[in-house]
Amino acid sequence: MPVSTDLDILGSRVENVGFVDHAVDPALDLYKEIDLLKKRKNAILLAHYYQEPAIQDVADFIGDSLGLSRQAAETSADIIVFAGVHFMAETAKILCPEKKVILPDLNAGCSLADTCPADEFREFCDQYPDHLVMSYINCSAAVKARSDIICTSTNAEHLLRMIPEPQPVIFAPDRNLGRWLERKTGRRMKIWDGVCIVHETFSERKLLALKIEFPAAKVLAHPECEEAVLRHADFVGSTSAIRRFAREDQGHSFIIATEEGILHQMRKDSPHKRFIPAPPESGCNCSQCPHMRLNTLEKLYNCMEYELPEIHMEESVRVRALRPIERMIEMSTGVS
Numbered sequence: 001m002p003v004s005t006d007l008d009i010l011g012s013r014v015e016n017v018g019f020v021d022h023a024v025d026p027a028l029d030l031y032k033e034i035d036l037l038k039k040r041k042n043a044i045l046l047a048h049y050y051q052e053p054a055i056q057d058v059a060d061f062i063g064d065s066l067g068l069s070r071q072a073a074e075t076s077a078d079i080i081v082f083a084g085v086h087f088m089a090e091t092a093k094i095l096c097p098e099k100k101v102i103l104p105d106l107n108a109g110c111s112l113a114d115t116c117p118a119d120e121f122r123e124f125c126d127q128y129p130d131h132l133v134m135s136y137i138n139c140s141a142a143v144k145a146r147s148d149i150i151c152t153s154t155n156a157e158h159l160l161r162m163i164p165e166p167q168p169v170i171f172a173p174d175r176n177l178g179r180w181l182e183r184k185t186g187r188r189m190k191i192w193d194g195v196c197i198v199h200e201t202f203s204e205r206k207l208l209a210l211k212i213e214f215p216a217a218k219v220l221a222h223p224e225c226e227e228a229v230l231r232h233a234d235f236v237g238s239t240s241a242i243r244r245f246a247r248e249d250q251g252h253s254f255i256i257a258t259e260e261g262i263l264h265q266m267r268k269d270s271p272h273k274r275f276i277p278a279p280p281e282s283g284c285n286c287s288q289c290p291h292m293r294l295n296t297l298e299k300l301y302n303c304m305e306y307e308l309p310e311i312h313m314e315e316s317v318r319v320r321a322l323r324p325i326e327r328m329i330e331m332s333t334g335v336s
Contacts, residue, residue, distance in 0.1 A: 116173035118142030
């Protein structure tokens with residue numbers, strides 16, 4: 001049964017914490033049932049690249065977090081079903097306040113967002129009152145509300161270069177992305193000490209062994225990776241940029257240093273090419289995000305059937321969080 005307790009997360013309230021735990025008839029064709037629910041409820045289903053292949057295959061849109069929310073905002077759907085993590089559903093609510101936003105499992109969090117609590121972040125920012133605050137999209141609505149501008153891994157370098165050089169900058173929450181930006185631009189920032197538990201685990205030692213085994217393979221890496229991995233990359237970019245590079249490049253084999261869910265779309269794009277997931281240092285299956293993988297087809301079906309858990313947000317928080325996103329969109333027009 002659904003948990004009836006409300007959860008307040010600094011202005012973002014979620015009804016029915018966790019997920020709706022109703023048994024699903026194993027005889028059901030979940031692909032067909034989910035498609036019927038979308039039509040009956042005028043719902044749009046968004047799936048992040050890091051979702052399991054089965055969820056990606058039933059989604060209306062697949063992509064990066066902000067891009068998905070912006071696509072949903074342009075539709076006439078009444079309900080946004082976000083198969084991703086909590087901060088992504090919050091972002092959809094920020095951009096689409098008139099739509100109902102639900103997600104399969106509220107426990108699908110994000111290590112980056114979780115390592116940047118809004119109250120601690122405010123105290124950190126208060127120590128540097130003259131600094132402009134640039135926050136990566138992978139943060140809570142409350143952190144967005146304390147920020148001056150939001151960025152994505154696609155436009156972060158462009159936005160940082162647009163900020164006048166004398167202006168000091170705080171960057172949060174990903175230290176690896178922040179340090180990569182410092183190396184790219186030569187600009188020093190005050191960087192919050194947060195990491196992605198997937199991207200920080202890739203092994204330089206094992207990556208070098210793979211490069212020896214597959215000498216023709218190009219290494220494509222996300223800037224959330226550690227610098228030791230990024231230094232060996234032939235291309236560094238967002239998940240969408242990595243997918244596009246692999247699709248358009250003339251090479252036939254690629255080592256991918258990001259969450260392996262992206263491989264599903266890459267293999268569909270280019271079935272004649274070889275995609276090799278970069279290995280973590282440990283022997284575990286750490287190239288899969290444990291938060292993203294909490295979502296399942298069964299939870300997705302229940303979420304759509306009962307329209308829970310639902311994201312609610314205080315309007316004052318939503319408006320404050322929207323401003324830095326709008327500023328980003330204005331400043332990054334034309335960036336792809």
